[in-house]
Amino acid sequence: MARFATEAFSPAVLAVVVPIAVGARVADPPLLGVGWGALAALFVGVLPYLAIRLLLRAGRITGDHHVPERRERALPIALALVSIVVGLVLLAVLGAPAAVTTFGLVTVAVVVAVGVVNLAWKLSGHAAVVATCAVVVLIAYGTWSLLVSVPVLLWTGWSRVRLGAHTPAQVVAGAATGAVLASVVWSLLG
Secondary structure (H helix, E strand, O other), X not given: OHHHHHHHOOHHXXXXXXXXXXXXXXXXXXXXXXXXXXXXXXXXXXXXXHHHHHHHHOOOOOOOOOOOOHHHOHHHHHHHHHHHHHHHHHHHHXXXXXXXXXXHHHHHHHHHHHHHHHOOOOOOHHHHHHHHHHHHHHHHHOHHHHHHHHHHHHHHHHHHHHOOOOOHHHHHHHHHHHHHHHHHHHHHHO
């Protein structure tokens, strides 16, 4: 169960699913929003994940696609930021819905924060991203979304501790970072 939660609710998966869900919610027709969300997902989730796979294959990082070694996280985080920023520029130029672009800006804030903290301490990126997505989905879909997102956050946090990837403090700090930054950035820009 722990491995399933870690994989099913990994940053790469949520970075694909959530922008599509947000796009579908805010665009008319919803299918157009799915397209905008898919474009965002390409730059926020798919390309950063592929970069990690290439870095693993090249031996630049060790372990697995979750980049368990804190000292090896800087390069994948930097590449993710480049991808996300390129995607944001493209979304802005093409006229994407504001909520889809705001999701990308929230993601930049969270990735930067996780990257900075990870220079000294292994903050849980999983917890940060799940909490970020919980806030974004709450804003887009309302309070009923908490019936899904809170258990997902708790399950994912538990899984990271159970698998020995993080301490409880690293998970709580990651979740707090994601939730606070998502709330603040969205309230300023959304």
